[in-house]
Amino acid sequence: MEARGELSRIYEAADILGIKATGRKILGLLARTEKKLSVAEIVAGTKRSQRAVKAHLKTLLELKLIQREVSVTERGRLAYRYFRLHSDDFFRAVRREILRRLNNLKG
Numbered sequence: 001m002e003a004r005g006e007l008s009r010i011y012e013a014a015d016i017l018g019i020k021a022t023g024r025k026i027l028g029l030l031a032r033t034e035k036k037l038s039v040a041e042i043v044a045g046t047k048r049s050q051r052a053v054k055a056h057l058k059t060l061l062e063l064k065l066i067q068r069e070v071s072v073t074e075r076g077r078l079a080y081r082y083f084r085l086h087s088d089d090f091f092r093a094v095r096r097e098i099l100r101r102l103n104n105l106k107g
Contacts, residue, residue, distance in 0.1 A: 007031055010027050011027075013091065017063065017097060019056075019060070022048050023059060025045075025048065026057065026066075027066070029042060029045045030042075030066060037082055038080070038081055038082075039080070064085075065085065065094070066082055066083065067084075068081060068082045069083070
């Protein structure tokens with residue numbers, strides 16, 4: 001799929017799920033870079049505070065729209081690196097969340 005088209009689909013899915021601007025910026029950054037990023041790299045790339053980035057990363061992880069892996073810093077500390085899902089997996093997660101919300105409406 002064309003990168004620009006995919007990015008606009010990611011933003012549209014984020015809108016449908018009610019993801020706020022910072023979450024959208026994180027999704028866009030991860031989609032554009034195609035690499036695993038630390039919180040500091042995401043903060044730099046989105047120009048948002050560390051606190052805001054961490055809060056949105058938590059939400060995106062809970063929605064299963066992104067993944068993370070444990071890495072070791074140069075100082076020997078554990079840290080997370082965040083990365084995007086493959087396009088099919090991302091949209092499958094969006095669909096799953098929409099269906100979950102619809103089922104909650106049914107009661």
